[in-house]
Amino acid sequence: MQAAVLHQAGTPLEVKEVVLPKLQASSVRVRVLATHVLSFTQQVVSGQFFPIPTPYIPGLCAIGIVEAISDDISGIKIGQKVFCSPLISARNNSQVPERILKGWFGITENCQDLLSQWKDGAFAHQTVYPVECITPIELSCDYDDAHLACLYYLCISYGAFLRGEFKPGQSVVINGATGNLGAASVLIALAMGATKVFATGRNTSVLNSLSQLDPHRVCAIQLPENAEDYKAVYSSEIGAADILIDTVGAMDNASLGEAGISILRQHGTAVFVGGVTTDVHLSYLTTLIKELNIKGSFMYPNSAPAEVIKLIQSGALNLKAFHPKVYPLNQVNEAIADAPLSRGLEYTILQP
Numbered sequence: 001m002q003a004a005v006l007h008q009a010g011t012p013l014e015v016k017e018v019v020l021p022k023l024q025a026s027s028v029r030v031r032v033l034a035t036h037v038l039s040f041t042q043q044v045v046s047g048q049f050f051p052i053p054t055p056y057i058p059g060l061c062a063i064g065i066v067e068a069i070s071d072d073i074s075g076i077k078i079g080q081k082v083f084c085s086p087l088i089s090a091r092n093n094s095q096v097p098e099r100i101l102k103g104w105f106g107i108t109e110n111c112q113d114l115l116s117q118w119k120d121g122a123f124a125h126q127t128v129y130p131v132e133c134i135t136p137i138e139l140s141c142d143y144d145d146a147h148l149a150c151l152y153y154l155c156i157s158y159g160a161f162l163r164g165e166f167k168p169g170q171s172v173v174i175n176g177a178t179g180n181l182g183a184a185s186v187l188i189a190l191a192m193g194a195t196k197v198f199a200t201g202r203n204t205s206v207l208n209s210l211s212q213l214d215p216h217r218v219c220a221i222q223l224p225e226n227a228e229d230y231k232a233v234y235s236s237e238i239g240a241a242d243i244l245i246d247t248v249g250a251m252d253n254a255s256l257g258e259a260g261i262s263i264l265r266q267h268g269t270a271v272f273v274g275g276v277t278t279d280v281h282l283s284y285l286t287t288l289i290k291e292l293n294i295k296g297s298f299m300y301p302n303s304a305p306a307e308v309i310k311l312i313q314s315g316a317l318n319l320k321a322f323h324p325k326v327y328p329l330n331q332v333n334e335a336i337a338d339a340p341l342s343r344g345l346e347y348t349i350l351q352p
Contacts, residue, residue: 002352003057003124004332005099009047012333013058014225017252021120021128023070028134029290030064030084034149035122037327037339037348039180040250040275045336050105052255053115057349059103059122060086061152062129063137063145066239083309085133087299088118123332125352133307139313146324146349151308153184154317159300160245160273161188161273164293168193170242175233175256176205176274177220182247185346186205187209187272188308189245190217191317194212198238206344213321230259240265250275258282261292269293325351 001020004013038060043285045058062084069076076082090098099107103121106112115270121127137148162330166172172189176182178201189197190213199210200221203217207220210334221237223230244260257280263268268290273279282294311317322345329352 001125002192002329003120004059004329005055005057006045006052007055008047009052009054013045013336015330015332018057023068023128024117024130025070026068026072026131027128028045028066028076028082028131029068029126029128030062030082031067031126032062032064032082032122032124032352034145034349034351035059035065036061036152037335037350039334039340039342039348041339043250044104044208050069051105052105053119055129057120057124059124059127061149062122062127062149063148063151064127067126068339070131076131076134081137083135083137083148083305084127084129085135085152085155085302085305086120086121086137088114088133089128090114093196101129102133109172111112120288123329123350123352126331132302133266135309137309139309141313141315143312143319146326146351147319147322149314149349150319150324150347151305152320154188154308155300155304156273157182157185157245157247158186158304160185160271161192161243162301162304163295163297164243164245165270166192166194166243169195169242171196171198173198173200173238173241173244173260174201175244175246175260176248176284178203178344179247179249180342180344180347181249181273182211185245185247186213186218187317187321190214191311196241198241203343209344226251227255230255231262234259234263238263242268244268244270246270246272246274246276248274248276250277252276252278254278254280261294264290264292267291267293269295271295271297273297321345322347326351328352
């Protein structure tokens with residue numbers, strides 16, 4: 001089979017013939033139909049975040065067809081279409097769990113054994129996932145594989161709403177709504193029954209497209225250039241909200257998160273799911289008096305993909321809102337270069 005191999009951090013990926021991956025205990029091999037190329041893939045394959053186990057095949061999630069199943073698995077069938085999640089944890093109850101993102105990098109310091117076992121990802125014709133990462137896709141509605149590949153960020157967004165203990169009828173602020181994860185969070189907020197979704201960002205055209213998803217419920221907030229003005233804008237344009245979902249990407253300024261927290265109602269909740277690299281400054285007294293909840297959300301529980309698929313099946317969540325830009329495997333480097341240019345509901349998708 002063919003795969004896109006990274007031989008050394010910071011070099012282009014090489015599409016070449018590789019050995020078909022072998023099944024492991026409690027695993028499934030899938031034929032990859034589509035995978036989401038994230039906006040920061042170039043930074044990952046350049047080694048800017050965490051050390052990466054080169055040579056390896058990058059690629060996180062996948063939409064695939066089951067090709068082979070290990071003998072100790074039941075409930076999954078060959079030929080079944082599935083969604084494959086990349087978060088893998090050691091199968092034990094250790095107080096210091098090993099965790100990795102398959103096809104991406106290790107997360108915990110003690111993950112080297114796990115990483116060597118599952119390092120290769122979805123930028124390939126076929127790949128192997130542990131069975132706990134596999135969710136069957138059972139939909140009566142007709143979505144192509146490129147649209148289904150947008151499930152990954154929907155699941156991460158859904159996980160953030162679960163962490164925030166969101167309830168239908170609440171109002172939500174989405175910081176960084178013009179990014180891919182933020183736009184997915186707007187869709188999840190609408191699907192889960194938010195009465196008002198405040199989508200904040202700078203890209204006017206993306207904000208307009210988000211408003212058009214539901215003009216009665218989505219309120220686009222154009223951010224000022226000066227970060228010192230964020231709190232004043234949030235106070236005047238939003239007033240108050242129940243939940244903040246902060247999806248802001250890698251940056252060393254937490255002013256947006258601080259502005260969002262400042263307008264939370266009594267018992268309000270802030271959920272950090274983005275990539276801000278600096279400290280968030282909170283008012284001790286305000287947090288105490290308002291009894292605010294400040295939470296982090298990394299990925300999602302294994303049950304989340306099936307629940308998101310149910311939202312799609314119900315019609316509450318429409319994947320046609322996404323606009324995938326599709327690349328074949330032999331254009332993987334072009335896809336990686338294009339991914340940072342994809343904004344809002346425009347996603348870069350690789351179809352091996």
